[in-house]
Amino acid sequence: MHRLNRRQVIATALACPVAGTARAQDYPARPVRMIVPFPPGGPTDIVARPTALLLGHALGQQIFVDNRGGAGGSIGADFVAKAAPDGYTLLMGTVGTNAINGALYPRLPHDPIEDFTPIASVASAPVAIVVHPDAGFATLASLVAMAKAAPDAIQYGSAGAGTPGHLAGAMFCSTAGIGMQHIPYKGSAPAITDLLGGQIKVMFDPLQSVLPNVAAGKLKALALTSRQRSPLLPAVPTVSGSGWPHFESTAWWAVFAPARLPAGITTRLRTALEKIVRSDDYRSKLGNVGVQPLSVPLAEFQKSETAKWSVAVRNAGIALE
Missing domain, CATH: 3.40.190.150 (Bordetella uptake gene, domain 1)
Known part of the structure; x- marks a missing residue:
């Protein structure tokens, strides 16, 4: 047995x-x-x-x-x-x-x-850092310079608290040593609407959300948070290529x-x-x-x-x- x-x-x-x-x-x-x-x-x-x-x-x-x-x-x-x-x-x-x-x-x-x-x-x-064409920021460096001159005076929007756009913005502020005020929205669409209307000066959001307005010239992309440039916007530099090496947030x-x-x-x-x-x-x-x-x-x-x-x-x- x-x-x-x-x-x-x-x-x-x-x-x-x-x-x-x-x-x-x-x-x-x-x-x-x-x-x-x-x-x-x-x-x-x-x-x-x-x-x-x-x-x-x-x-x-x-x-x-x-x-x-x-x-x-x-x-x-x-x-x-x-x-x-x-x-x-x-x-x-x-x-x-x-x-x-x-x-x-x-x-x-x-x-x-x-x-x-x-x-x-x-x-x-990638997350795109976009501004209204009339915001007065020609480059990412000029945005940082103005933010350093007037801490927390610049407002940046995102699709909401805790979204990749919000946190990419927070990461960049920490990396660049600047302070900007975060304005959370309930989604990308209302944030883009306020950016187009001039209610906010800057927005951090995944590229696919803002691409149509960038392509139409209604918004200006200062930089992308990826390691490499996007083939859809070959003239737009990366954050790491704009003076902040090793920065990446996608x-x-x-x-x-x-x-x-x-x-x-x-x-x-x-x-x-x-x-x-x-x-x-x-x-x-x-x-x-x-x-x-x-x-x-x-x-x-x-x-x-x-x-x-x-x-x-x-x-x-x-x-x-």
Whole structure:
């Protein structure tokens, strides 16, 4: 009896990795849901839909987008964090949901790093520093000079407290040694309206939001926060190239799954997504809105970004419920 039980144990132990391999090989056997933690039509939705389409083609199964907005993306992210780690619920994560919100929301019901399996980065967009053409700032250096001459007299707008634009502005003020007053808006559109009307002088916002007005000459872009210039605005310098080396602050998007996703499924998803992100088809589907494909080792990138943005949140002195 003892010998039989021992054989059974050995057989079971040998069978377990085989069963795990079979599950990974058969995945996905049904449609996969990709949670977008923001409303339809926004920047994250714009990235998620071509990603889901091409990932579905690669896996031979439908990847359908499920928009669950609210609380800076935390509601949708929390849904994924608590989902079964079987590969059938994915998150189109953002710099907000998976790097900023842990510092921004003291009572966040999940851990943005520990409660997710990082799959692959997919896209990024620089933050643009834009002004009204009549604001009197010809360059970023002239804006800094005026801000130093009159501390806190210049107001800069963003899409809201804790957004990449707000925190990029706070990071730049700290780097440049200046003080500007932050004016948070409920989204990019009302902030752009006030910038166009002259109610505020400066705005920090992801490039895709302000690009149409910059292209039309209604706004002037002083600099971009990415390491490299944008091919859409080749004449606009970067912050790092304007006298503040090493400064970088970008919005980004990446695919995550719940923690403890089986290694075989993780590998299959990562391999498919990395191939998609490198493809011309994906670049074309993202469109000419300032969003670029991004392919970096996600786990390390997320940790470094979390550290960087945590400092920005602390320096900005903000916390949201």
